[in-house]
Amino acid sequence: MRRELLVPKLGLTMTEGTLVEWMVQPGDAFQAGQGIFVVESEKAANEIGADADGVLLEVVAEVGTTLACGSVIGYWDDGAAGEGVVAPAATPAAQAVCAPAAEVLAPAPAALQAGQRVPVTPLARRIAGQRGVELALVTGSGPRGRIRARDVLAVSEAQPHSDAAAPTGNLRAPTPLERTIAQRLTQAKQQIPHFYLSVEAEVSALMRLRQEMNAAQTQQKFTLNHFVLAAVGQALEAMPQVNRVWTDQGILSLGASDVGMAVNTDKGLMVPVLRAVGQQSLGGVARQSAALIARVQAGRLSAAEMQGGAITVSNAGMHDVSYMASIINPGQAMILGVGSVRELFRPDDGGQPVIRREMGMVLSADHRVLDGVTALQFLKRIVQALSQPAGLLVQ
Template sequence: MSGMNDLLMPKLGLTMTEGLVAEWCVAPGDSVKQGDIIFVVETEKVANEITADDDGVMGEILVPVGETVLVGTIVARWTGPGQRASAETAAAPAAEPKPASLVVSQPQAQATPANPAVRIVATPLARRQAEELGVALQTVQGSGPHGRIKAADVRAAAARKEGTSASLPAKQAAIAPAAERAPASSLVQAMARRMVEAKQNTPHFYLSAEAEVSELLALRTRLNAQQGQVKLTLNHFIVAAVARALEALPQQNRIWDGGDVVQFRTIEVGVAVSTERGLMAPVLHDLGGCSLDEIARRADQLVQRVRDGKASRDDMQGGAITVSNAGMFNVTYMTPIINPPQSAILGVGSIRDVFRPDANGAPVLKREMGLVLAGDHRLHDGTSGLQFLNRVIDFLQDPYLLLRSGKADK
């Protein structure tokens, strides 16, 4: 088939470096119309349908379902628009694709074997993990098609190198009667990698404080007693407080991205959502000047889309901070992990009844909510973090400020 062009793994978010091919919706030889879904890419955040920009005919599929590859890797070839396939790559076997130049800057060493005299067929993820784990690919036996080395092969080789594989069967046999072992889904594995990388690569610091929320609880009760209005949760107030604090302190509304500081011009707040697939962190966009009721409506709709598996790509990216509320699970403080590329996350604990002395030293019953702000020390420090956390607390302790429309006073 002449006139073939390369289809690449797209970059679907600011920090996306790899994606899993979850489904091919067309087969080699199929005619594709503009707007047709060609394949589905699954990241640690969401499944994305990749549609055709123009008409074309599918040639060959190079990356099978279930494979994870780096952004910019050639996943298929077709006659529609894309990168022109060279004569050399066009003649290459489908099971042994040669990675194309990446859309984002990546070390070329990942795409070529260390020894040019011996061709090593391995997935880009396997090459990256081999470099990280110090495993020579020449020593790895591939389990993929035509001996292709997969990431799991590299990890197994690393375990053997450390002498741990010999003890593994004994451990498995010991727990077999009382437990079941099952492979984690690609989504869970991606989430796990993301959290490990976040903790290892982002210099976290933590600030904790309490917000006295008696007045907030009373206001919420009064507002929810009104008929025909959106029902407000504590999380709605917290998200609104964070949004107003970002408006007042724009230096908190930025992220670190590969040595650059990205300053956001709009107010966006992520919300941690527990789903059957795991913990997700969708983002509420353009909250500047939104009323409390509008934030509540949009938050409810967003959470429902995520739990129904209908979240869009835009729903799952953006923002500099996420609110992670575990208050319903009986916890005083929660120390969360920042969700890259964001630069902060606010952990919210349960409300506790405690006695505090008043101005005269007499005990007074207070209702306090524990808050923990985790910040990226490359961008924020204790002083700026406390300014932001205390501004959030001010809004929670004087919740009538959240009923005002327009931007918060700076």
């Protein structure tokens, strides 16, 4: 039976996806679980696998096209009786949670009448808005006359521009990932009432302990970030009242001490989430961290691996910064910005100058979920754990 392939909805905030690869071609047979195509959205490229054996019949979406969730991108045959009938999509598995998009373009007639809507891809519509191109002046080159991004760019480049009004530099459309990050951070900054707490952690003992641990063995090397992640996880276990997030339905208390970890890539900032950090050994935290970073670098991180947790750790210490006040990751309630370790003199109990190693940290918190006193108590637990790091080795 002929069935539809749809752009899947892979997360609550996903409204569209970009088709980045067809892994099979028309006429190719595939087996259940085999990858059929790859869709990029919500900060990740997701390989979509088949739910059942079948044959790819036709593709109707080109690689590089951005489409609304629920759009048809191809057809396949499941081998069942009923040839010629189009059945609802049943594969890939991710399509089981794919709700229809708010707006799916209908097939365009051969000739558009005056006042009719021009079929246009979401990316082409955005570029047209950025460049001031009237869509009515654009001839679409896509299926059924649909206007694509390259059609808008061609018209834009052919239009006369005023040297006095045109800004200098090169304009390009943002990538799907850049657009997603911009939308999510703008939403977070506008809708989440942030407040900020800054402290310094004295990490001389931590630096010595890390050096001794790394010198004692070669299989597992520990970074400062491993200790910070472990300290945050233990603080969540000790104060479950801060392990909660704001939702449209109410305040959700989380059961596990999951912690997000900001990872910088050439495509933008990715935030995989470590699971049950407060219940793991320091070695377990380091191994889970390394595995997630490897998946990020390989471009194999799934949407599920970036969901959950009430807090993210964003460590910029390697970039010579004293403090960093970060924007809360949407869906969470806190983010801890970690700065560089600084050497400076502080007076001891007798008033004599003593050199210290201090690491500046800023906790950004959601005031809908946390008050200042509770957030400060949580932050102080993290500082104490980093200042007396032997406790991080006890599990």
